[in-house]
Amino acid sequence: MLTYDFLATEPGPLKFYIFLGLIAYTWWLLSIVLSVRPSWLDRFVGLPSIYGLHGMLGVLAIVAAYVHRDYGYSPSRLARDLGDWGFYGALAVLCFSVFFMSGWLVDRSRLLLAAKRLLEVVFRRRLSVWIHRLNLVIVAMIWLHVHLLVRVNQHFAFMVLFDLYTVMVLGIYAWKKWIAPDTYPMGTVISNEALGGATRKMSVDLDGKAATLQPGDFFFLSFEGSPSVSREWHPFSVTDENPETLTFTIRQHGDFTRRVGNVEVGTRVRLEGPFGRFESIIQDRDHEAPLVLLGMGAGVAPLLSLTAAHHTTRKIHLLWAVRSPEDAYYRDALLEYQAASGDRLQVTTSIGRFRREDLASTLSAEEIAKGAFFIVGPNPAVLANQRLLRRMGVSARRIHQERLTM
CATH class of the missing domain: 3.40.50.80 (Nucleotide-binding domain of ferredoxin-NADP reductase (FNR) module)
Known part of the structure; x- marks a missing residue:
């Protein structure tokens, strides 16, 4: 915003609406960074707070983008269309995510919770995750929208900074999703037994040692080579404090966890984490x-x-x-x-x-x-x-x- 304000000569009101568009775009980028679950930030504020900020940035970005869209103008028809498609796409993904991927509404209304469970027959968790990832397509639309605006793309220093932010964020996302997992610890399922009516106890023998594990922590697990469950990451809490063999107590509730009982002994598991702040809170x-x-x-x-x-x-x-x-x-x-x-x-x-x-x-x-x-x-x-x-x-x-x- 400071760079554009220094370079541009548009009237103040028009600059203000451009600033709102820049704020919305920057918040979308920050939301993408938060979605990769930075472990260092988790130890400061906790993953639930990170997810909460991720969701709030999405909501507030929509508000800023709405004002920018309604009061700004562009002579380029394609730029306007891309901006509209990006706005309506972001609004649709936001509404879907609030209903299916967060508890802001369904956790506070039994009627909405019942409706969600009924619709989850079609919108299963894996499909919901991929729909949420459409935010990346929306960011690409807005990026191209900005590049088509003459009043903006004529300022070289601003465009370099704009592209640098975008490439950096998308690079972080790509690294975290497709490259970093190869560095995560691995383990092998050594037991998977039923506890009670709808709970399982699973033990994973790690190839190494979870040196940073603290009491109360949880991991995201991805089961590799198992036809019974998808390789999507799913969080499970550690039941004991053994850093070499982790035991997880899993409630079989959603479409993913209902199939966990089919995971065979010997299945390889990749683990992301640990996450959690309970122990640090207790120590303070x-x-x-x-x-x-x-x-x-x-x-x-x-x-x-x-x-x-x-x-x-x-x-x-x-x-x-x-x-x-x-x-x-x-x-x-x-x-x-x-x-x-x-x-x-x-x-x-x-x-x-x-x-x-x-x-x-x-x-x-x-x-x-x-x-x-x-x-x-x-x-x-x-x-x-x-x-x-x-x-x-x-x-x-x-x-x-x-x-x-x-």
Whole structure:
């Protein structure tokens, strides 16, 4: 914007609308960079926040592009058409992604959630990912749109900077998607067993060692050479703290995870990660403050690794909501941790979700007043428990959550 402002001689109002177009384009580029999951940024703010910013940039870019489109003008018919196609394409992809790939709407409305599950028969996750990638085509349209505008392309220094930003971002995306995976750690599936009615426990023996693994972390997995599942990346939380053999607890819910049971022992797995901020949050908190870990179903997985790491040194209250008694598949492991904790670990298991009266009678006054809460589970359940804890007097800054659908 500063470069164009220095070089261009258009009237102020026209410059303003051009600036809005540049802002929208730059935000689209930044959104693409965030979509590759920068691991260094994850350790600072967490992947959910990165995805949240990715989505908000897409929304705000549409707003800026709308004003730019309605109040700007161009003598080139092709430039106008490319701008219109890019705008309407971005709007369509945004609406699709908000409904199918985020929980902004469906996690807060049972009716919309039911409609999404019905439509997912056609719009499966892999198709949704490819539709979302149409943003790259839209960026190419807008890039060509700018190159056709005489009032813009006449400024050589500006165009060099504009192209440099574009090539750099697309280069980062191409490297991360097609070149960097060859450098990711590899492992072999050594077990894949059923736990309860709709959950599996999978162990992956790494070729090396996950040196940067922290308790509560998760990886994105891609199964190679398995005809049962696609090679799309999917996130799974690590259940223990063994850096050489990773164990994942997988809830079979979506179209991808329902087929995980067909993954055979010996299948090669590529892993991206680790990701997660739970451990760094715990280390930053008062050592005497209790930890309250609330897991729903397979959401207990990252909380179990946190329990394994801290049950002998921190006061921990683990609350685990399961659908049936058979789904409490880690009961024995929790009993072992409890016995070794020196009365530091308390475990409460509930058949069905915890209600407000359950939490009120289970949580101590110290936990409500000073505890650090970590909630993991399906999106709607996490949001519901977060609201419940807020009403009970737990401040928002002490509530940390991770949703099983990203």
